[in-house]
Amino acid sequence: MAGQQQSEKMWGGRFAEATAASVEAYSASIQYDARLYHHDIMGSKAHARMLARQGLITAEEGEAIVQGLTEIEAEIERGAFVFKPELEDIHMNIEKALTDRIGPAGAKLHTARSRNDQVNLDFRLYLRDEADALDALLCEVQKAFARAARRYLGTVMPGYTHLQRAQPVLLSHHLLAYVEMFQRDRERLAGCRQRINILPLGAAAMAGTGLPIDRRFVADELGFAAITANSMDTTGDRDFALEMLFCLNLIQIHLSRLSEELVLWSSKEFDFVRIGDRYCTGSSIMPQKKNPDIPELMRGKTGRVTGALMALLMTVKGLPLTYNRDLQEDKEQVFDALDTVKASLSITAELLENTVFNVERLQAATIGGFMTATDLADYLVKRNLPFRQAHGVVGRIVALCQQRDCELIDLSLDELRQFSDLIEADIFTVLSVDGSINSRLSDGGTAQVRVEEALARVEQQLGMA
Missing domain, CATH: 1.10.275.10 (Fumarase/aspartase (N-terminal domain))
Structure with missing residues (x-):
């Protein structure tokens, strides 16, 4: 040569x-x-x-x-x-x-190691820190929801299924649902961190080393809970990165669900929330517009986070043991997803603190849609009518109301008793919005006493009490 x-x-x-x-x-x-x-x-x-x-x-x-x-x-x-x-x-x-x-x-620094186990180490150390940073951000978002739930404790709103009015609930109950979502995210992240926190260094290129190293000493120095058990698995393993991407996906998807509600609720058709001007933008041609761009962007960014997970899954799906250069493609996907989700969480906490709920509009929206129909069915069940029969009775009452263009509570006692003689004068308390909400006393229900208990528990868990 x-x-x-x-x-x-x-x-x-x-x-x-x-x-x-x-x-x-x-x-x-x-x-x-x-x-x-x-x-x-x-x-x-x-x-x-x-x-x-x-x-x-x-x-x-x-x-x-x-x-x-x-x-x-x-x-x-x-x-x-x-x-x-x-x-x-x-x-x-x-x-x-x-x-x-x-x-x-x-x-001499590279003695007894390879870039194969070195990069795995670096990536794990980095993701361990990022998991802690994400947990802190998730906690701040939870606190923002808890503060909003405390501010609006007692405010009623329609609950939805299939985007149709279903049953009246407390706004605080709705807000605390997101606290639970993000709590699961934190728990998943904690589990992911445990599996990240295992020392790979010492696997060398793929077969370990013949030099007298002490892997447990290095693990202790770096705060790892354990060492990997198989050198061949270690150098080709990116499960921890995939798991982190999955955790990031669920976080961003939860943010996207919130974003969808904020987009809908800020429209004139709903008019449930008013997002602060500093967190909205206008139109270049329509002077009257106030657009919820932040929730829309957050919803849109979900695609890139999901794309990162799909990209890394496709990268590793056909790789034989052990290290292959394809794995260089892991970090860009994870870095971008991390940056996106962290930015989304940060601005969500700000956004919630600058969003005002239209209490009067929320209250008014609970009127209409026969939202206490299930309460009427439960009322009949309590009087020993089988639920399926009660369901049919209430369905026929709703049909009558639709013909008359009225609500359940607009019918007289005599009119209601035409469908069942089990109905008594106390039915009107049951059919009221407050009566419906406060009857939901099952654990996790929307009754005010249950919501107050749930909020107190959340505040204590988050160190807000």
């Missing part, structure tokens, strides 16, 4: 030619994985301490490596570090800078 330019890559010993510029441009990941610098350095420091402890490098070399990495991290944070695309990724950029800075000791 005389006369050809030998590769200058840190892995290029067996290559007789320099990497093509097009290959360098196509395969570089530094443009997005640079955000892993803190976690890469954190992992490398723990690895260096372990190497020194095991006698694989000297104590002096270990100290030099840790000091050099500390200086490099400071350079990155003040914007003085120059990332080089030809060095491919965050790992090689930092290792090359370290070797240039401290000499041969820097070249």
Whole structure:
């Protein structure tokens, strides 16, 4: 191979030619994985301490490596570090800078590890921190809902099924439903974090290492709860990233459901909410418009978060054990989904604090639609009429009301008794909105006493009490 330019890559010993510029441009990941610098350095420091402890490098070399990495991290944070695309990724950029800075000791840092287990480590460290950040954001959104539920305690509204008026409920009950959704998100995220929090370093390229390393020491240094059990599984595993993307998807989908309601409720047809002007936009042609762009954007961004999950699923679906370069495609998807969901959560908390519910309109909307029909059926059941028969009786009463264009409560006692002699004068309390709401005393129901209990429990759980 005389006369050809030998590769200058840190892995290029067996290559007789320099990497093509097009290959360098196509395969570089530094443009997005640079955000892993803190976690890469954190992992490398723990690895260096372990190497020194095991006698694989000297104590002096270990100290030099840790000091050099500390200086490099400071350079990155003040914007003085120059990332080089030809060095491919965050790992090689930092290792090359370290070797240039401290000499041969820097070249010993990669002892007993591969970029295969190193990137897995960096990614897990990063996602562990992001899981904590997401949990904090979810908690703030829950608090915003709880504050709104407290402000509007006692306000009634129509509950919907199939987007048709179904039964009257308390607005606070509706708002607390989202607290429960986001609580499940937090619990899922906590479970995901447990599976992230397992040390992969020590798997090396895919078969482990013959050098006398101490994986448990590194796990303790980095706060991992356990170490991975199979080196081949470890280097090709991205289940933790897929699980994080799934958690992100459910969070964003819950935000999208909220967004749909805010879009509907802010329309003149509903007029249930008024979003603060600072969180809306206008029309370039229609001067009267006030558009709920933030909820619409949040609803729209759900597609990109779901797309990220689908993309990574398709990336890993056909991969044989162990590491394959395809896995470089994991981080962009996760980074974008994380950025999107975190931004959505942050602005949701703001949006809720700047949204006013139209109490009068909500109250008025509970009149009409025969929303206390189920209460009438329950009334008959309490008098020993089988539910299916009660259902039929009430259905016939509703049909009469439709013919007369009136509501259930507009019928006289005599008219109601034509359908069942079990109906007595107390039926009118049952047919009222307040009577309906406060009859829903089952655990988790919308009766005011149950909602007050639920709100108090939520406030205590969130540290608001």
